Amino acid sequence: MPFTRNELKIFSGSANLPLAEKISQYMGLELGRIELGRFADGEINIRIDETVRGHDVYIIQPTSPPVNEHLMELLIMIDAFKRASARMVAVVMPYYGYARQDRKARGRDPISAKLVANLLTVAGADRVITIDLHAEQIQGFFDIPVDNLWSFPVFADRIKKLEYRDIVVVSPDVGGVKRARKFAEKIGAPLAILDKRRPKDNVAEVLHVIGEVEGMTAILFDDIIDTGRSLVEGAKVLLEKGAKRVIACATHAVLSQDAKERIMNSPIEKVLVTDTIYQEELPEKFEVLSVASLLGETIMRIRKNLSVSVLFR
Numbered sequence: 001m002p003f004t005r006n007e008l009k010i011f012s013g014s015a016n017l018p019l020a021e022k023i024s025q026y027m028g029l030e031l032g033r034i035e036l037g038r039f040a041d042g043e044i045n046i047r048i049d050e051t052v053r054g055h056d057v058y059i060i061q062p063t064s065p066p067v068n069e070h071l072m073e074l075l076i077m078i079d080a081f082k083r084a085s086a087r088m089v090a091v092v093m094p095y096y097g098y099a100r101q102d103r104k105a106r107g108r109d110p111i112s113a114k115l116v117a118n119l120l121t122v123a124g125a126d127r128v129i130t131i132d133l134h135a136e137q138i139q140g141f142f143d144i145p146v147d148n149l150w151s152f153p154v155f156a157d158r159i160k161k162l163e164y165r166d167i168v169v170v171s172p173d174v175g176g177v178k179r180a181r182k183f184a185e186k187i188g189a190p191l192a193i194l195d196k197r198r199p200k201d202n203v204a205e206v207l208h209v210i211g212e213v214e215g216m217t218a219i220l221f222d223d224i225i226d227t228g229r230s231l232v233e234g235a236k237v238l239l240e241k242g243a244k245r246v247i248a249c250a251t252h253a254v255l256s257q258d259a260k261e262r263i264m265n266s267p268i269e270k271v272l273v274t275d276t277i278y279q280e281e282l283p284e285k286f287e288v289l290s291v292a293s294l295l296g297e298t299i300m301r302i303r304k305n306l307s308v309s310v311l312f313r
């Protein structure tokens with residue numbers, strides 16, 4: 001009897017099925033067949049409808065809101081594939097939930113990003129692929145390979161097509177400088193930094209602008225838009241300092257509470273986000289860029305044991 005060939009199979013949870021379909025289409029594959037259901041009491045029920053024995057399985061599932069539902073669904077999917085004798089289970093989490101809780105900022109705080117890493121590893125994940133971790137050190141919370149991809153090439157391609165003149169890339173805080181610098185280098189623009197403090201969660205006060213923004217098109221480059229408060233406040237300060245327009249770029253459009261309305265009523269001219277988090281409908285000021293080709297190319301390179309870092313040179 002001949003040996004079964006080790007195939008690559010892609011499955012999706014319920015968090016972002018459209019992105020999973022785009023990834024599989026880019027790779028020339030069909031999504032794997034899986035049933036995601038609920039018992040009467042709300043417990044998650046998973047049934048895999050095809051063999052995965054000896055195959056490499058990639059699960060597409062960002063832990064976007066409702067984060068706890070999607071995280072638990074992902075953990076159960078990992079367990080199901082491991083018990084079905086998959087050779088390797090890789091978790092593709094375009095958005096890594098709980099990433100903002102990566103250290104003890106105050107006494108008795110949890111480090112939830114580490115907890116999520118432990119949960120994924122114990123469930124049986126062999127590899128994690130994500131995009132723009134809020135804090136890069138989260139990779140060190142894992143004892144399995146973690147590919148933290150950068151979204152800046154996706155934004156750079158779009159910004160170049162928009163043909164803005166006199167661009168300055170602005171990091172919304174000191175922690176995002178490395179991310180913003182890579183983007184600035186890609187499009188050949190200078191860098192500025194907003195000096196801000198957070199008196200409490202989801203509240204930011206911009207104190208200073210470090211760098212020259214007067215007469216420039218300022219591109220605020222961040223990883224997450226949550227409530228949108230700090231983004232809007234940053235835009236107002238940049239315009240007060242003489243910027244002629246403000247464009248926002250953010251990888252993960254969480255858009256909690258009334259973030260959409262707040263941004264629509266703000267002086268921000270345009271908002272570019274990616275589809276790491278599924279949004280059913282966004283206002284006209286928003287434009288969604290897809291990371292499907294980035295993730296699809298990464299999966300194929302991992303499968304062929306090729307370098308992933310060349311995608312960001």
